[in-house]
Amino acid sequence: MKSFLSRCHLNKIPVEIMYISNNGQVSQRTVSIKAINETTLKAYCHLRKTQRVFKLDNILSVNYKKAAG
Numbered sequence: 001m002k003s004f005l006s007r008c009h010l011n012k013i014p015v016e017i018m019y020i021s022n023n024g025q026v027s028q029r030t031v032s033i034k035a036i037n038e039t040t041l042k043a044y045c046h047l048r049k050t051q052r053v054f055k056l057d058n059i060l061s062v063n064y065k066k067a068a069g
Contacts, residue, residue, distance in 0.1 A: 001062055005041060008064075009033040014046070018060040029054075030065050 008015050014032045021027070031043035034051065041059070045052040 001059065002036070002056065004062060005033060005036055009036055014065040015062050016065050017054070017062045019054055020058050020060055022058070026060070 005015070007013075012032070014030055017029050017031060019027055019029055027047070029048075030046040031041075031052075031054070032046070033041060033043045035042040036056075039056055041054045041056055043052060043054065044050070
């Protein structure tokens, strides 16, 4: 998963993630990756319209953003 995220970051490709928060809530987010390290992903969250930090361990799945329509 981390190599996929790194490639998307390098190529500036937005991705869709399924994310589970620390309190157990699952959400689907479209994010534009700004930085990635060993434990976190810094990204612009299109749902919240702000930059967020996501724990890599809390990302349940990741895929290319689906085309609108």
